[in-house]
Structures are given as structure tokens and as C-alpha cells.
Amino acid sequence: MPTLSVFYGIIISMYREVGGKHHIPHFHAEYQGQEVAVTFDGEVLEGSIPKKKLKLITAWAEIHKEDLEANWKLLSEGRKYFRIDPLR
Secondary structure (H helix, E strand, O other), X not given: OOEEEEEOOEEEEOOOOOOXXXXXXXXXXXXXXXXXXXXXXXXXXXXXXXXXXXXXXXXXXXXXXXXXXXXXXXXXXXXXXXXXXXXX
């Protein structure tokens, strides 16, 4: 799964989901073996992650919503994605 960003031990990734189980644009975040699927608006679709880390993830998503949307489009078209700046 392509890694878009890494910050505070959180790995943010996104992949092409042709016929996937989530039919809405989203990304995946992993922290210490826990994973969550999150929409670009911060809604958790599946999984769980510590509450403090989820707050960081949703803040990052809000800041980088346009970048997430652009990467979703690129990956959906089978094109190369780009990295997104980490939360600082």
C-alpha cells in the first residue's frame, strides 16, 4: 500500500480500490499494529486507533484534504501518487 505520509509513529497510506469494500474516498492510518480507514472528512469507516492519535490524523486530513483528493484521483486512474507533508 503506497505510503503518503508518516508522523508521530502514524503511517498514512492509500491504494487503488477498484471494487473495494469502501465505496467512498478514504485513506488508511496505522499506529502500533492498529489500523483505521478514514474519510477525507475524518469519519472512521472501519477499525480503531487510540483517540489521541485519531485527533492527529483528522487534523492532518483537514489540512491536506486537497492533496488527499488529488492522490485518490491519481491512484484511481492507475497513476503515480505523491507524498504529503507530515503533521508538525
